[in-house]
Amino acid sequence: MDELALRGGPEAAQALDIPDWPRCPDGARENVLDVLESESWCRVYDDAQWVDRFEERFADYHDADHAIAVANGTVALEVALRMLDVQPGDEVLVPPYTFIATASAVTSLSAVPRFVDVDPDTYNVDPDAVADAVTDRTVGMVGVHVAGYPMDFDALLPVLDDYDLFLVEDAAHAQGTEWRGEKVGTIGDVGTFSFQESKSLAGGEGGIVVTDDDVLAERGQLLHNIGRQDGSVYRHYELASNARMTEFQGALLCAQLDELPAENETRRHNERALREEIADVDDISAKPEDDRITARGYCLFDLAYDPDAFDGLSRDRFIEALNAEGVPAGTGYAIPLYRQPAFSRATVEALVPADADVPAYRSLHLPGVEEVCATTVTMPHEVLLASEAGVRSVGDAVRKIRRCAPELV
Ligand SMILES: Cc1ncc(COP(=O)(O)O)c(C=O)c1O
Structure with a gap:
């Protein structure tokens, strides 16, 4: 019984x-000790190698032309949206079933998140719901591969194309996922990953931005490193923040990626x-x-x-x-992002230009995500x-x- x-x-x-x-795989201890003993802990200086190595290996694994390692998955999204030149008052489509960073990266640029419902079978953005959310201010979408299950690119890409929208793939959950033989993160314009401790590629904290676009990548280099571009420590070409990954994270992540x-x-x-x-x-x-x-x-x-x-x-x-x-x-x-306390019309209006059109988030009820x-x-x-x-x-x-x-x- x-x-x-x-x-x-x-x-x-x-x-x-x-x-x-x-877990601490073979090689992780050795790599991290190497950084510690080298006394070269920051990628800004010439002796640093581990973040470079990690970028190279991650790009190879994804068959991506460029990878820019950053401090975490949240800033990876912020850098990605800045690379794509999102401006205050622009609207960016986001799913309501995701971690808040997918949408807060949009508000961090004083842009407006518009929620698009998800398909209840896959938990990912429902391509059929995109058209209803597009306005003349919409510039792109941040889509998420929830739990590592990929978005339906066959259905989604033509819709985004119809409206001339960029796609940032928030692949924070999807280290190693492939769609028709291609690693996710490299199918949209820009892809971002998180290496926060709970993720399947864990660096404690960490993130990366990948793209095949040379111009966007050059911008990403500048933006993740407080506007530096030519190796000169005190010359800055753009007002930007410091999003760099440390050498310790790079060394640990090289060992993790092997596994x-x-x-x-x-x-x-x-x-x-x-x-x-x-x-x-x-x-x-x-x-x-x-x-x-x-x-x-x-x-x-x-x-x-x-x-x-x-x-x-x-x-x-x-x-x-x-x-x-x-x-x-x-x-x-357990709750759609539009019901998070952070999302009310008033809280977002305080961050965006006065003429932006901010949805009444609290009145939303999208059946798929519910x-x-x-x-x-x-x-x-x-x-x-x-x-x-x-x-x-x-x-x-x-x-x-x-x-x-x-x-x-
Ligand atoms: C879908 C998604 N996007 C972005 C992030 C942000 O990553 P991080 O915690 O590395 O800042 C997370 C983190 O859990 C996430 O799940």
Whole structure:
């Protein structure tokens, strides 16, 4: 007879042997010590090599012409939008299901974020919703590959083209994801990544901007380094901030990048196992498999949960039961960005020119994102680095809760 762990029974996912994250791979200690002992800690000086090396390796891995390493994923977005010459009062389309930096990078330039709904199956921008959000002030979009699952470029790019809009790919979650054989981040005009500790390429903090456009890249070089351009420390060609990555981050990230492809293979293998495990459980489902996704990167692994199929067991109670069974899971971005306290018409109006047209954010109700926020159960990517048997035990936990759901309602 089943006894839920919440009620004192044994955990169903005892075998779930999730490795510590972040982990310190072979080579990381050596690289970081090399920086420490070299006493060359800042890329501005000639002896510095590690940030250069990391940029080169990251660009190679992505088959990108240029990569500019920066302090974190938030400033990567800010630099990207400045590279594209976003001006105060311009409007930039953003999804409401994402981390706030996707939209706050827009307001940091005194531009106006306009929210475009997401597709509830993929959690990414719904290409069919773009046209409704475009105005004569719209200059581009920041799209997000949520959890590492790529945007549908086949549907999205023609729409952006019709309106002559740029695309910044916020690939903070998508280290290693490919669309039709191309790494994401390099398909739009500019791509940005985050290497914050929870990400699958972890440098504690860190970010990078990638592009194939020589002119944009030159601008990025200038903008990430307080307007310097010719190696002269005290000559500045543009008023810009300091977004540089440290040599320590570069050294650590070089070692992490060596591990990423094999780790993503493990995650992919275990994702398939987990999909098999939950295939026969009604109404808990993963995002659709799609042949155009030729490789997957991961930040999270998302499931859509329907309480009706679990005898009315609420999502929060389901997550509580899952946690008790030994599975780390949560709700993800539980509210659309337009309901974040930071987004009201007044707070954004205070940042943008007086003639800008700021939406009434608090009155928005976009059905796709509302559904995603209400139904998502998400797990961190390192769950998929456990052994296959461990990952399969997540299925045992889900089925056990399904069987016992009536006693929890
Ligand atoms: C989608 C997305 N964009 C941007 C960022 C910002 O990255 P960072 O935390 O490195 O500033 C994050 C961080 O979690 C993110 O999830």
